[in-house]
Amino acid sequence: MTGAAHIAAAAVIYKYGRFNRPCLFFLAFASHFLLDATPHYELGLPANFLLGAGVLALLFQRARRQKDWGMPAAGLLGELPDANWLFSAGPVWHNIHSFFHFKKAFPASWPCLPLEALFLAAAVYLLCGKTQGRAG
Numbered sequence: 001m002t003g004a005a006h007i008a009a010a011a012v013i014y015k016y017g018r019f020n021r022p023c024l025f026f027l028a029f030a031s032h033f034l035l036d037a038t039p040h041y042e043l044g045l046p047a048n049f050l051l052g053a054g055v056l057a058l059l060f061q062r063a064r065r066q067k068d069w070g071m072p073a074a075g076l077l078g079e080l081p082d083a084n085w086l087f088s089a090g091p092v093w094h095n096i097h098s099f100f101h102f103k104k105a106f107p108a109s110w111p112c113l114p115l116e117a118l119f120l121a122a123a124v125y126l127l128c129g130k131t132q133g134r135a136g
């Protein structure tokens with residue numbers, strides 16, 4: 001799953017969730033494993049980084065305007081498990097992440113890419129919508 005999809009999904013959970021903040025941050029973090037469990041295409045690091053940075057820039061821009069930094073924080077929590085690929089947090093964390101990650105059943109997962117792009121577009125659309133009052 002692209003980092004951008006993880007970040008956007010976690011931010012959508014924060015934006016539209018009706019729980020208190022700690023619960024929303026936990027759900028944002030947990031969403032990573034649910035998304036990783038779905039069949040998806042793995043983008044290379046440069047494209048992944050650029051897409052993720054674009055979504056994070058959108059979240060920071062919205063947060064500055066709304067004076068609520070929860071969305072970018074949730075987005076970063078949603079992407080946090082993949083930081084293991086860059087910073088190697090150890091074999092235990094790697095095993096947990098791999099346990100939830102889908103196993104490639106086909107040699108090429110590229111047909112999943114348009115679905116993932118559609119998912120990302122829907123999440124960004126939701127993030128750009130007007131914010132309703134949120135409890136917590």
Ligand SMILES: [Zn+2]
Binds near residue numbers: 032081097
């Ligand atoms: Zn992951």
